[in-house]
Amino acid sequence: xxxxxxxxxxxxxxxELTAIERGALLLSDGGTILDVCKCVPEGCDAEVFDxxxxxxxxxxxxxxxxxxxxxxxxxxxxxxxxxxxxxYTFKTEARFADTDYARGVYxxxxxxxxxxxxxxxxxxxxxxxxxxxxxxxxxxxxGVTGFVGKVNMDRNSGAVLxxxxxxxxxxxxxxxxxxxxxxxxxxxxxxxxxPSCTDELMAWLGKLAGERGLSVQSHLSENERExxxxxxxxxxxxxxWETYNKYGLWKDHTIMAHCVxxxxxxxxxxxxxxxxxxxxxxxxVNLCSGVAPVRAMLREGLWVALGSDIAGGAxxxxxxxxxxxxxxxxxxxxxxxxxxxxLTVAEGYYLASTAGHRYFGAGEGFVPGxxxxxxxxxxxxxxxxxxxxxxxERFERSIYLLDKTTIRAVWSDGRRVVG
Amino acid sequence: xxxxxxxxxxxxxxxELTAIERGALLLSDGGTILDVCKCVPEGCDAEVFDxxxxxxxxxxxxxxxxxxxxxxxxxxxxxxxxxxxxxYTFKTEARFADTDYARGVYxxxxxxxxxxxxxxxxxxxxxxxxxxxxxxxxxxxxGVTGFVGKVNMDRNSGAVLxxxxxxxxxxxxxxxxxxxxxxxxxxxxxxxxxPSCTDELMAWLGKLAGERGLSVQSHLSENERExxxxxxxxxxxxxxWETYNKYGLWKDHTIMAHCVxxxxxxxxxxxxxxxxxxxxxxxxVNLCSGVAPVRAMLREGLWVALGSDIAGGAxxxxxxxxxxxxxxxxxxxxxxxxxxxxLTVAEGYYLASTAGHRYFGAGEGFVPGxxxxxxxxxxxxxxxxxxxxxxxERFERSIYLLDKTTIRAVWSDGRRVVG
Numbered sequence: 111x112x113x114x115x116x117x118x119x120x121x122x123x124x125x126e127l128t129a130i131e132r133g134a135l136l137l138s139d140g141g142t143i144l145d146v147c148k149c150v151p152e153g154c155d156a157e158v159f160d161x162x163x164x165x166x167x168x169x170x171x172x173x174x175x176x177x178x179x180x181x182x183x184x185x186x187x188x189x190x191x192x193x194x195x196x197x198y199t200f201k202t203e204a205r206f207a208d209t210d211y212a213r214g215v216y217x218x219x220x221x222x223x224x225x226x227x228x229x230x231x232x233x234x235x236x237x238x239x240x241x242x243x244x245x246x247x248x249x250x251x252x253g254v255t256g257f258v259g260k261v262n263m264d265r266n267s268g269a270v271l272x273x274x275x276x277x278x279x280x281x282x283x284x285x286x287x288x289x290x291x292x293x294x295x296x297x298x299x300x301x302x303x304x305p306s307c308t309d310e311l312m313a314w315l316g317k318l319a320g321e322r323g324l325s326v327q328s329h330l331s332e333n334e335r336e337x338x339x340x341x342x343x344x345x346x347x348x349x350x351w352e353t354y355n356k357y358g359l360w361k362d363h364t365i366m367a368h369c370v371x372x373x374x375x376x377x378x379x380x381x382x383x384x385x386x387x388x389x390x391x392x393x394x395v396n397l398c399s400g401v402a403p404v405r406a407m408l409r410e411g412l413w414v415a416l417g418s419d420i421a422g423g424a425x426x427x428x429x430x431x432x433x434x435x436x437x438x439x440x441x442x443x444x445x446x447x448x449x450x451x452x453l454t455v456a457e458g459y460y461l462a463s464t465a466g467h468r469y470f471g472a473g474e475g476f477v478p479g480x481x482x483x484x485x486x487x488x489x490x491x492x493x494x495x496x497x498x499x500x501x502x503e504r505f506e507r508s509i510y511l512l513d514k515t516t517i518r519a520v521w522s523d524g525r526r527v528v529g
Numbered sequence: 530x531x532x533x534x535x536x537x538x539x540x541x542x543x544x545e546l547t548a549i550e551r552g553a554l555l556l557s558d559g560g561t562i563l564d565v566c567k568c569v570p571e572g573c574d575a576e577v578f579d580x581x582x583x584x585x586x587x588x589x590x591x592x593x594x595x596x597x598x599x600x601x602x603x604x605x606x607x608x609x610x611x612x613x614x615x616x617y618t619f620k621t622e623a624r625f626a627d628t629d630y631a632r633g634v635y636x637x638x639x640x641x642x643x644x645x646x647x648x649x650x651x652x653x654x655x656x657x658x659x660x661x662x663x664x665x666x667x668x669x670x671x672g673v674t675g676f677v678g679k680v681n682m683d684r685n686s687g688a689v690l691x692x693x694x695x696x697x698x699x700x701x702x703x704x705x706x707x708x709x710x711x712x713x714x715x716x717x718x719x720x721x722x723x724p725s726c727t728d729e730l731m732a733w734l735g736k737l738a739g740e741r742g743l744s745v746q747s748h749l750s751e752n753e754r755e756x757x758x759x760x761x762x763x764x765x766x767x768x769x770w771e772t773y774n775k776y777g778l779w780k781d782h783t784i785m786a787h788c789v790x791x792x793x794x795x796x797x798x799x800x801x802x803x804x805x806x807x808x809x810x811x812x813x814v815n816l817c818s819g820v821a822p823v824r825a826m827l828r829e830g831l832w833v834a835l836g837s838d839i840a841g842g843a844x845x846x847x848x849x850x851x852x853x854x855x856x857x858x859x860x861x862x863x864x865x866x867x868x869x870x871x872l873t874v875a876e877g878y879y880l881a882s883t884a885g886h887r888y889f890g891a892g893e894g895f896v897p898g899x900x901x902x903x904x905x906x907x908x909x910x911x912x913x914x915x916x917x918x919x920x921x922e923r924f925e926r927s928i929y930l931l932d933k934t935t936i937r938a939v940w941s942d943g944r945r946v947v948g
Contacts, residue, residue, distance in 0.1 A: 181912045184929030185922050187855070188873045205915035218912055395856045398871065400863055424852070424929045433843070434856075436606070437814045441860050444819055452817065454607045493600045493637055496624035503604050510603030510843045513932070 112137040115150055116161035116486060119505045120168050120475030121460035124408060128475060129501040135166065137482055141524015146476045159526075164518055165487040165501075165508060168475060170428035171230040171256075171466025172223070174327070174367040174388040174417025177245050178203045178212075178236040180219045184424045191333045191397045194422070196268060202421075203236040203261075204270040212241035213248065220252035225514040226427040227485040229522035230470055231256040232327055232365050232388075232417075234300055237263055237273050239285045246295045253520070253527030255483075256470065259300025259327055260285040262315060266305050275311050282318070294523055298365070303329040304340050304353045316358030327365035328354065330387075331372045333399040351379045360385065363469065367417055368393075369407070370400045377403075377410055386413045386469060389461065391438040392431060393422030401438045405450035408457075415466040416458075429509050432458040455506045486519035486529060487512055531556040533940075534569055535580035535905065538924045539587050539894030540879035543827060547894060548920040554585065556901055560943015565895045578945075583937055584906040584920075584927060587894060589847030590649040590675075590885025591642070593746070593786040593807040593836025596664050597622045597631075597655040599638045603843045610752045610816045613841070615687060621840075622655040622680075623689040631660035632667070639671035644933040645846040646904035648941035649889055650675040651746055651784050651807070651836075653719055656682055656692050658704040665714045672939070672946030674902075675889065678719025678746055679704040681734060685724050694730050701737070713942055717784070722748040723759050723772045735777030746784035747773065749806075750791045752818040770798050779804065782888065786836055787812075788826070789819045796822075796829055805832045805888060808880065810857040811850060812841030820857045824869035827876075834885040835877075848928050851877040874925045905938035905948065906931055 114137065118130040136145040136156065145151075179202060186198040206212045223231065231249070235242035235258055242260040249258065260282060264275045273281065282299075289297045299319050301307045307315075319326050331337055331350045344353045351372075354360040362384040369387040372380065380387050389402050407414050417423075418431050425431050432455070439452040453461075464475055472480045487508045499507070508516070519529025533556065537549040555564040555575065564570075598621060605617040625631045642650065650668070654661035654677055661679040668677065679701060683694045692700065701718075708716045718738050720726045726734075738745050750756055750769045763772045770791075773779040781803040788806040791799065799806055808821050826833050836842070837850050844850050851874070858871040872880075883894055891899045906927045918926070927935070938948025 181914045183912060184926040185918075187925065187929065188871075202915050211915075215912060392856075395859050398859050398863060401860065437811075437853075437856075438860075440814050440817050441820065441857075444817060445864060452607075493602060493634060495600045496621050496630075499604075506606065507603040510606065 111139060111144065111154065111156035112141070112159065113151070113154065113156040114159045114161060114166055116164045116166040117501050118146065118166050118476065119501060121456055121464050122474035124460050125454065125457050127456040127502060127505065129505065131501055135476060135482065137524065141482050141521065143476055143478050143480050143482055145478060161486050161518065165489065165504060166484055167487060167505070168463040168467060169227050169229040169483040169485045169520060169522065170462050171415065171469070172228045172418050172428055173232045173365060173386065173415040173466045173469065174390055175231065175420045176234045177216060177219055178206045178241070179421035180215055182421045183426065187396050187424060191399060192335055194397060200268050200271045206236040206238045206241040209240045209244050212238070212244045216245045216248040220248040220254050222426060223254050224252050224520055224522065224527055225517065227517050227520055228428050229253065229255060229483045229520065230466060232298065232469070233258045234327070235260050237261045237271065237278070237281070239281045239288070242285055243288045246289065246292050249295045250292055253522040253525060255294040255523050257296055257298035257325065257327070259298045261300050261302050262311055263302040263306035264308050264311050275308055278311055279314055286322070297324065299324050299326045301328050301359065303336070305336070305343060312357040312359065319361070320358055325363045325365070326359045326361070328359070328367070330366035330369050331376065332368035332370055332394070333397065334371065337371060349376050349379070351376050355379070367419060368399065368402065370394050370402045372403070377407055377412060381410060381412045384413065386415055388415050388417040389435060390417040390419035390423055392425045392434040393419035395434070395438060396424060397422050401442045403442070403450065404435070404439060404453065405442070413465065414461055415469065416462040427513065428462045429512050432462045432509055435461065455509050459509055481524040482521045483523065484521040485517050488516055488518040491516055530558060530563065530573065530575035531560070531578065532570070532573065532575040533578045533580060533585055535583045535585040536920050537565065537585050537895065538920060540875055540883050541893035543879050544873065544876050546875040546921060546924065548924065550920050554895060554901065556943065560901050560940065562895055562897050562899050562901055564897060580905050580937065584908065584923060585903055586906060586924070587882040587886065588646050588648040588902040588904045588939060588941065589881050590834065590888070591647045591837050591847055592651045592784060592805065592834040592885045592888065593809055594650065594839045595653045596635060596638055597625045597660070598840035599634055601840045602845065606815050606843060610818060611754055613816060619687050619690045625655040625657045625660040628659045628663050631657070631663045635664045635667040639667040639673050641845060642673050643671050643939055643941065643946055644936065646936050646939055647847050648672065648674060648902045648939065649885060651717065651888070652677045653746070654679050656680045656690060656697070658700045658707070661704055662707045665708065665711050668714050669711055672941040672944060674713040674942050676715055676717035676744065676746070678717045680719050680721050681730055682721040682725035683727050683730050694727055697730055698733055705741070716743065718743050718745045720745070720747050720778065722755070724755070724762060731776040731778065739777055744782045744784070745778045745780070747778070747786070749785035749788050750795065751787035751789055751813070752816065753790065756790060768795050768798070770795050774798070786838060787818065787821065789813050789821045791822070796826055796831060800829060800831045803832065805834055807834050807836040808854060809836040809838035809842055811844045811853040812838035814853070814857060815843060816841050820861045822861070822869065823854070823858060823872065824861070832884065833880055834888065835881040846932065847881050848931050851881045851928055854880065874928050878928055900943040901940045902942065903940040904936050907935055907937040910935050
């Protein structure tokens with residue numbers, strides 16, 4: 111067995127925080143949580159990881175990001191969505207035809223994710239099958255777990271990034287065959303968004319998802335120009351979500367990034383289907399898309415998680431995405447004259463941890479039976495306080511201030527991958 | 530002489546960026562800029578600092594921050610302004626009666642400012658004279674230059690942080706006497722804000738400012754509740770700014786932080802007097818104050834600079850405050866249906882550098898005759914790009930991504946203080 115000693119903090123449910131001073135986590139040899147202990151058990155025969163006064167918290171789950179956009183992080187931020195796609199994104203992604211290039215970028219990204227405390231992802235690759243397999247290898251190697259999708263896009267992608275409908279189908283099958291060898295990273299079907307996929311391809315993907323029991327991730331109602339384009343391409347659909355629904359892609363555990371402009375009817379469709387709305391606050395602000403109605407979604411019982419959405423988002427570190435979500439929610443509170451109350455730090459952290467981990471079957475925070483996904487935060491580097499801080503205060507300060515230099519250890523799927 | 534070799538980038542005027550690939554800065558022995566060179570001069574007899582392919586850019590000027598709030602950075606962010614002041618701020622500041630405690634915090638803060646590339650500040654201390662002198666010593670020692678103010682507050686500050694009117698006057702004079710020994714840090718008069726100062730104290734400070742030729746810094750129109758309180762306390766003043774004007778505190782080079790709710794009339798008063806409006810976007814969002822009408826201010830010709838406003842702001846690094854200003858401006862663009870266009874990255878950087886340095890008499894970017902204030906950014910740690918980047922792209926990426934680990938050197942007032 112293994113025993114991790116430290117201050118235990120997790121967000122079991124939205125708005126709730128469990129804080130156990132000088133507690134412990136008891137793990138099996140394989141890294142499954144056996145017990146969350148209010149005080150350190152004595153005399154048990156376990157390998158001890160004594161983190162002293164540090165905070166042991168669930169790691170982050172980044173539920174939407176584009177791996178091949180990592181090289182353009184922090185660039186092109188003065189452009190709106192569709193211009194940004196054409197001027198930067200598609201050209202950058204096109205480079206991933208070169209698997210050697212892909213290897214270098216993806217190795218760096220995977221290590222950076224882990225160093226920043228992100229142990230679970232739902233990630234877009236590019237359309238390239240081989241580079242996608244390289245990405246999955248590098249995630250596995252670094253200790254990142256979750257879902258990765260080869261992107262499907264057989265129209266409207268410009269000259270540099272193109273696959274025919276037949277190629278897209280054939281390569282999707284070849285990619286799925288190649289995924290069998292991975293233990294911690296699994297495939298998820300990934301039509302880029304309706305403007306990039308022909309109806310034929312969408313229908314084929316929906317059928318494949320059903321036959322093979324695969325999940326689906328895509329984008330929804332991000333931006334007004336994009337929504338208008340979808341409406342033009344699918345005049346039979348009253349709302350954006352219906353373009354997925356008509357091809358069997360709108361189902362339990364489908365991941366939909368953004369949902370900035372999802373109105374009450376679209377939100378009801380999200381809730382009914384148990385679709386996950388992934389809020390990407392930094393990206394939505396950077397690209398002037400707007401601020402998603404997160405408070406309304408939560409009030410209505412939707413499943414909301416958080417995504418960095420790099421490189422529309424310029425923040426890879428999920429604690430900073432929590433900060434972005436809180437800040438965006440405060441502006442939305444002002445804008446709605448207080449009707450949509452802002453996200454508290456405990457709520458923001460819940461969205462970035464528990465709500466995401468749940469996608470992979472995990473329970474509410476640290477729960478016996480789950481493989482451990484955790485970060486250990488050493489907050490001694492922050493300025494000396496004027497008085498002893500409560501564990502809740504230390505938690506809040508950590509969310510606002512931590513960076514990879516203050517993350518002392520990272521555990522992913524029961525394995526210690528940093529520290 | 531000294532010769533700094535590298536890629537030179539600066540923002541001479543709002544929206545303009547000068548980018549010189551493989552250029553150089555020629556300095557006098559004392560660190561005054563003699564020439565900004567398009568190519569490296571040959572055969573000159575100078576000590577060479579070869580920064581290779583790194584970026585040499587003007588350092589940051591943080592035109593509004595509260596030094597004694599550094600210990601509470603990233604805490605209490607779920608509270609609105611006046612509650613936050615009472616629950617956290619006043620109690621934290623009260624601790625600075627202890628100069629030994631102050632020494633430790635201020636040494637850490639001063640070093641952190643320099644490490645993050647901030648070489649000029651306009652800073653609030655607490656009301657404590659001795660701790661303020663300690664702060665000035667520690668800034669000098671670390672290489673931070675600029676203005677520091679002992680705070681005046683003789684009413685409405687609660688039980689823990691209080692000075693009588695007479696004490697406030699006496700201690701202000703004692704503090705000014707103690708400032709004579711500093712070479713790089715000078716005093717600025719600092720009435721906290723009208724609710725914290727009696728009319729008698731305000732009048733005395735206005736008179737002192739005039740007699741001694743001292744500048745003034747304070748807060749203006751941050752938050753609706755605060756504005757209502759000021760109106761109640763000064764029924765003779767139609768607008769917030771008039772409460773300063775009536776006591777001679779509203780004058781050329783007066784620093785006014787926030788100006789979130791300054792309407793066209795108040796903005797015109799700011800412009801007429803050559804008052805500096807310091808935009809503190811992170812603080813204003815964190816405390817739900819709103820987003821200042823920065824685009825309108827710039828259009829109308831106001832002098833706008835940037836402040837971290839820690840610890841209302843949770844970001845000490847000014848490149849991240851630039852990011853906050855850009856993001857806030859994008860939300861304001863959305864809110865105003867495009868009437869207030871967002872700040873570009875070049876504009877945001879201008880506000881955080883040139884617009885602030887100007888307060889201290891500096892010219893438009895790197896200009897012969899000015900003492901060098903610069904950071905050297907090594908961007909090799911960022912992800913490998915898909916193609917060679919332009920210097921402008923590297924500049925943008927640096928503003929979004931740099932942290933102290935990528936700041937290779939810092940020059941302050943002509944002296945090399947890091948690297």
